[in-house]
Amino acid sequence: MSLRLAFYGESLSELLEILEQLACAGVKTQLCLAPPTSLPADLEAIGLLCAQPTALLPLRATIHHALTAPEALGAALEGSVDSLSLGTSAIPVVFGAPEQGRYVAFRGLHTQLYPEALWAIARQETDLAVALHQQTERFSLYDINCLYLDAGREAVRTRLREIQADPDPSVVFFDSLSAAHTALIGELLWERKPPLVAGSAAVESALLAAWKTARLLPESVTLSKPERVEQLFVVSGAPPEQLAPQLTWARSQGFFCHTFREAGRAHKVITGALSVGHSVVLYAGSPAPTEAELTQTLSTVLKTQKVKRLVIYGESLCRSLAASLAFDALEWVAPLLPGAPLCRLVGGPFAGTELVLCATPPEQADFLASVRAGTQS
Template identity: 25%
Template sequence: MSAPSLALLPPLPDGLLLSYYGDDYTGSAAVMEVMSFAGLPTVLFLDVPTPERLARFAGYRAVGIAGVARSQAPEWMEANLPPVFRAMAAVGAPLAHYKICSTLDSAPHIGSIGKAAELAAPILGEGGGGWIPLVAAAPAIARYQAFGNLFAVAADGVRHRLDRHPSMARHPVTPMDEADVRLHIGRQTRLPLGLVDLVAMKTGAADAALAAERARGASIVALDVVDAETLREAGRLIWEGRGERLFALGSQGIEYALVAHWQAAGLIDPPTEPFRAPSAERIACVSGSCAPVTAGQIAFAGDNGFAPLRIDAARAVDEAEWERELGRAADAALAAAGQGRDPLVFSAMGPDDPAVAGLREAIASNGLAADDVNDRIGAGLGRLLSRVLRTSGLTRGVIAGGDTSGHAAMQLGIHALTALAPIAPGAPLCRAHSDEPAHDGLEIALKGGQMGAPDYFAAVKRGAATH
């Protein structure tokens, strides 16, 4: 692969480089992390920002909007996503990114990546390069794509093809039964898909392969990424093929790729100072995740001074019972904080926890929609965390669980986040911006279920990852 000629490369344009929408809250924070810690200040809004709120972050290089599309049906997307995409188009960034989960959490009936692409392309792709790059892989978070198939490292430390991954193949909402990204997303859209494969990415043939896929009529073109070299090449293809404005699909691998290319080409310098937050005396945490990674983190926290407190999520099938359960758990969390411990309220310890089956049975026996109950659980955990933080005076917290984070963060009155310190790839510590004085300046981490080392909660407390 030939090195770029620096003399021929124009500098990065002034102003915004990127606008993006994240289909869940934790994934949205991951994009902000990649850009911010590369020296490109980024703000993440939790809803479409007003002009006044947007003006507060003048000079920032990327603007994001966090959403909950991953847990929504196509009908919801049709009603709610076009106004968001029009707002993204209005900011005028040369790149617009629909951020998806790095493990492709989606299906035709829920969180449809294909439906989102169909809605976004006419709005965000006009004037672009005539293609939609797709980068799902991100080696920094142990996601790899080879010959169109996505692989991820599991809690056992082994790389698994996604349809054989011990947790993703058993995902409670969108179980993965197909690792080929073209086939998986192809079930969700009429847009034709193509691939620039690993051989082309590694041998300098990527431009020709991309041109051939576009000539065959591919609208969405997946890019294989397995290492630093292919990551840089993906970033080059996207940046050089952006036209006036390009719409892209992918995980934070899009931003990792762009940053890798920009740094290799000398367009930005690597940061010289590490990002770090001071340690906190105590923190408060809530978790609605049933991922095995989070289960291990809860167990580690319990062995290292935290106070794990179980909440019975099955009670959420009855609103009155759920409010009583939230009150009980909040009282227990405040008591733990009063004793100098770090409360960690959780609903399950991994996918095999009997609580997971118990919740499923309670939903079925009451004839309720699982989405409605899950939304109620997430919102309830957010109200619980808000009460604990307000009452105890604590100023740092964690929300674990991709879907949980979105609904919980809404209850804190947060309208924007900026990145403070890296804790784990995809799950940074952030500063909250709120019109509510009690939560303005709150330090908060939103963690997806599969993200982070075993000591994640302790790392948030001390303000830095383990090295």
């Protein structure tokens, strides 16, 4: 099957949320932290941690999704349009995901819905089109508001044809207040197959609704149930104060917790602790080690000690993993927390190793208990 979707952005936690969303629906998906060199033939969706889709172009995905927040929409659109050479294509922008509690009414993005007072809400919320215009004046701005959506499919199609006739590059904002709106937006996206769509994970929600209607999703999905493991290897590049609650819990559970000071020493003591069955937490002290030092220690330890499940904390540390561990991609295994699922390494010398990536350590002191059990907190 051809690659339906390539999604990309600079927020690792949001990319992981999309990976989980697609995988739970039965879409064969992988997430890459570095440009991919090889992919399975049956891959249907791919994610990439990057700002622009240049590395994804050879894959010829049907739709490219620029994952972005409203405050970064201008830069995301300009970079993606240039990379994809879109010319005057009308670019849909989708942020509303009613099933997840995020609504767009008359271009205002909000998390509470009062149907009897939509105009008042619209005046109070940030107008997405105004926010974009403050970031860039490159595009003509249009919208498909909830009145068009409620008027039905043909009304929206007519409006889109009018917008596409504009000779200038344009952006089309979609309102979304209900599951019916989500389904209609997804149907229109899949019908028109624009090369670029921008917005949040609401894009995937809409596409999944369309794929379900078109019977492009399996009727049932059997999710894996990971086994409990007794040993974890946790490497944290986050500030120690963020990790403090988990360190207290880990020490109470017999984890070996070691502050990184020097690579050779860290490798020696961690290897010793793992070899006798301890779970280990290696964390940054003061002065903080570089990401290169931590990832090099991690890869060196893994070459001599078989560890089934890893936990990595720290945005920069997560980003530097691909080069150090030489893996191709991540596959989703099971849910733990939103934006922090249990994944599996694909390719490279440590293929099959499970890991959890978090930009910052979760607040739950006993989060590592969930990781060890392989179940949701």
